[in-house]
Amino acid sequence: MTNKLIGQNYTTPDLVAKVTGQAKYAEDYRVDGMLFCKLLLSPYPHARVKRIDASRALAIPGVKGILTADELPAPADVVTDLGQRLAANTKGEKALTDEPVY
């Protein structure tokens, strides 16, 4: 039995496209009607979110929507996998619940 790849020289299929700049990476794609999102990160190292008023942001022309934690699915109440990360609740301290629980 002969091997097609092992021990053989070959050029990966996308290499020439990459080396000539023709290959498309995720950021290189543009589609009609494509939306762009930007993350608003916490300006504070430790704080509690009391409320989010997105009305002024939504009023900016071209802004299609603001997504907040309220749009996230409800936290799991059943463990299905070893090492599954548990979310305490949507208003909990996410930084802590992102750690695996052992």
Add this chain to the structure above:
Amino acid sequence: MTEDIDARFSRRKFIQGIVAAGTVASSSAYLFRSATVHGQPQAGAVERLVTLRVNGQDRRVDLMPQDTLAMVLRYKLGLTGTKLGCDRAECGACTVLIDDVPHYSCSVLAHRARGKNIVTIEGLADPASGKLHAVQQGVVDEQGFQCAFCMSGFVMATVGYLKTNPNPTRQELAHGISGNLCRCQDYDKILTAMMRGAELSRG
């Protein structure tokens, strides 16, 4: 919103430390771009139609004063072979040649490149025959890259360095292209590929 604006101002200050004053954080410019599409240019913007000489072609392009060369090449001229890794002159993925000298295009205002000869990764291969540039051929021969996101920057930096030192030692070339970072940590193989390119370019 207030926090968002604060974040942009601090980033702007940071970039001003590295680049000439007046360079605006270009991701912001990029976000504003969609606003211009809808017919609402950013307040105070002066749009000007200028000609840039890219890969031997004169390209007419509508430039805002704060547009970086990388943003213009990628999003206004469609030359996405030039990559934006950090957008703050750290990684070198956006390296292009301006009058044969490698520059971080994320930190060059497009207006400053007027009247100069810009070469990107798309302009290296022979346009008629499609024959790869020696350094590109070196990459293909040695398969020196993994994801290759940093590759166009490395190739452009090497092409530029070889113009000043066509016969470098491995150590000299490593120093010559030390302004480029590879997140795959593939430096040894990259250097082998670039050395192969140098060898091929000497014929």
